[in-house]
Amino acid sequence: MQAKQTGLFNLPGANRTQIPPILGIAGLPPPMPVQTFGMGIGANPNLSRQSRRLYIGSITPEVNEQNLAEFFNQKMAEMNIGTSTPGPPVLAVQCNYEKNYAFVEFRSAEDATSAMAFDGIIFINGPLKIRRPKDYGGAEIPAASPVVHVPGVVSTNVPDSINKVFVGGLPTYLNEENVMELLKSFGELKAFNLVRENGNGPSKGFAFFEYVDISVTDTAIQALNGMELGDRYLVVQRASVGAKPGTPGMIPNLPYDQFPEIPRPIMPAGESTGSDARILLMLNMVTSEDLIDDDEYGDLFEDVKEECSNFGPVEDLRIPRPVKKDKSKWTPGEGLDPQAAARVDEAAGVGRVYVKYVDSESASKALKSLAGRSFAGRSIIATLLSEESQTTPPLNIIFAPQPEAPPPLPADS
Numbered sequence: 001m002q003a004k005q006t007g008l009f010n011l012p013g014a015n016r017t018q019i020p021p022i023l024g025i026a027g028l029p030p031p032m033p034v035q036t037f038g039m040g041i042g043a044n045p046n047l048s049r050q051s052r053r054l055y056i057g058s059i060t061p062e063v064n065e066q067n068l069a070e071f072f073n074q075k076m077a078e079m080n081i082g083t084s085t086p087g088p089p090v091l092a093v094q095c096n097y098e099k100n101y102a103f104v105e106f107r108s109a110e111d112a113t114s115a116m117a118f119d120g121i122i123f124i125n126g127p128l129k130i131r132r133p134k135d136y137g138g139a140e141i142p143a144a145s146p147v148v149h150v151p152g153v154v155s156t157n158v159p160d161s162i163n164k165v166f167v168g169g170l171p172t173y174l175n176e177e178n179v180m181e182l183l184k185s186f187g188e189l190k191a192f193n194l195v196r197e198n199g200n201g202p203s204k205g206f207a208f209f210e211y212v213d214i215s216v217t218d219t220a221i222q223a224l225n226g227m228e229l230g231d232r233y234l235v236v237q238r239a240s241v242g243a244k245p246g247t248p249g250m251i252p253n254l255p256y257d258q259f260p261e262i263p264r265p266i267m268p269a270g271e272s273t274g275s276d277a278r279i280l281l282m283l284n285m286v287t288s289e290d291l292i293d294d295d296e297y298g299d300l301f302e303d304v305k306e307e308c309s310n311f312g313p314v315e316d317l318r319i320p321r322p323v324k325k326d327k328s329k330w331t332p333g334e335g336l337d338p339q340a341a342a343r344v345d346e347a348a349g350v351g352r353v354y355v356k357y358v359d360s361e362s363a364s365k366a367l368k369s370l371a372g373r374s375f376a377g378r379s380i381i382a383t384l385l386s387e388e389s390q391t392t393p394p395l396n397i398i399f400a401p402q403p404e405a406p407p408p409l410p411a412d413s
Helices: 002-006 045-050 065-079 109-118 176-186 214-224 294-311 338-347 360-370
Strands: 053-057 090-096 101-106 129-131 165-168 189-196 203-211 235-238 279-283 314-318 352-357 381-385
Touching (some): 053 109, 065 090, 065 109, 109 129, 176 189, 176 203, 203 214, 214 235, 294 314, 294 352, 294 360, 352 360, 360 381
Antiparallel strands (some): 053 129, 090 101, 165 203, 165 235, 189 203, 279 352, 279 381, 314 352
């Protein structure tokens, strides 16, 4: 999930056919990687069914099977989209109120594809977040560019393009409607996404958006950038990927120093790993809990070092440790609260493993062998970095000189 959040993480050598457990959907049979044809009709009948289903996120208790089915049937008839087969396009709806999502099953895969155009449409109390099921096996049509543009509907998925705009410095108490109201004063929105903790938690204070009429983009940026809102000042600028030469995959000019919470790429997408890429970075290999106890940390450190040495001589190995937390201090006004401690740990690179090899050939061998491999029941995500790669935290901090013994847990600052 860390890698996916950046939207720019390159995954060379990853096992593309392996579907990590996190992508499975509770209550459904685990997906099987199989050859599929057309809209997912192949050796696995589950994939055929998945091509006719859509995932609807962030539903409220007022949404039920009946009114959601009626809503889709009515809107598709109004817009005259979908297939012309007799009968309503929606066959069934299944709601999960505990996790606030629903699945809508359509008569045909074509109807499901057409209904993707309603991503962001307002229903009852808010916009519907419409996505393909995670184990969808058909030919993908991006949610961001549906076959039909529904006037007035703002997609919840903002595609990477020259017209994608970043807005930061938003007071965190503002919700989607508040921010969209401000942005709409310059033109109709095509897509908008307010970034939240874990997808549906508190606002992180920044968002991405795109206008229907791209000619108003520059006017909006000039008017909004630097605007005082509450006790903060907005930072508004294009977030186009790779628009600036020399930084492929980076979102150029974004004020990372002002907004340390903005995910940035570990390795710019598309960067060719040259002869200087000798640092192997692995995600999803260790958790904070694995790193707290000194003895457990020491054992883990040696295990990782021994395994990585199988591919060539290791010059340095760093596994950042979490801030030492005194739970007795987790009371209002004292010490670090759990969320603040988690942010400190994330900024320090906790949860990542950095292996610096003597040469790039060894690093490449390790990448090919370890990417996608299971470690403690988790599927490793890996990539290669050069010493000049821009990462958070910077590599010179990660590989700063230290004593020979495993580093102690940092104390609260």
